[in-house]
Amino acid sequence: MDVSSVRLEDRLAGETPGGGQVDPSPMFGTWHNTDKKTGGIVRMVLAERNGVFTVHAWAAGSPDLYDWGEIAATAHAANVQSHEGMAFSAVYDFDFVETILAAYTKSGILVLDTFNTFKDGSGRSNYFTREFFHR
């Protein structure tokens, strides 16, 4: 067994790899939730700061949005030979809850899944969300 692949997509098709770097810039910008009444993430800014791909999220709150701050994110391409970023993952740790962002872009829309794990013993169920964003 080839120990450097666990599915066919992991394999290079005979071309020279390019260093494993993915350009996140196709995802840069301010992304707004298509649901104006969301109880989740209202908007995100994807950018680069000092060479690091970052995500900055704001979430629904009253009277003001919750500013989650800026964190580093990992950009993903569509396959092992591509360098064009089209997806990302990132982790927000708020002590009482950990939120994992897993997102991809398609046809100008960003689809964001969040996986939310409570760590405060509050009895709240860990929950999943799926929301859509536009620039």
Add this chain to the structure above:
Amino acid sequence: MPPLQISRTRDLIEEAGPRPIRPVDLSPLTGTWVNFDTASTGIHHLEIADRNDRLIVRIWGTGRPDPHDWGEAVAEPFTDGVGLHAAVAFRAVYDLGFARVMIACYLNKRLLVVDAYTVFQDGSGRSPYFQRDHFYIP
């Protein structure tokens, strides 16, 4: 009881009083899930089990002549909201040595959508990549 901390309005729970911790019903996720796409280059099939209230996932990746057995991993189940108890999604991480794969999955009706976020750790120059597959229980 101190007020709940929240990071967004969805974190709020509506009912007042103590909130007993209830186990999540894993049954919506359990079973053997087969890829709809027989030509997929990603995940071939998955087995998901409830083992003493723990969600155990076992994945086979596409391969020739046989699928690659990734082995078992403990997965974390998720519901559709803070007050709900039926599992609708899960997340698991495979550290395969040469690569780390985050599996992020959710149910859509009786379709299981599986997103794999792969980061290579072997210096091979392969790009981190995202791949999506769709599964059903035959």
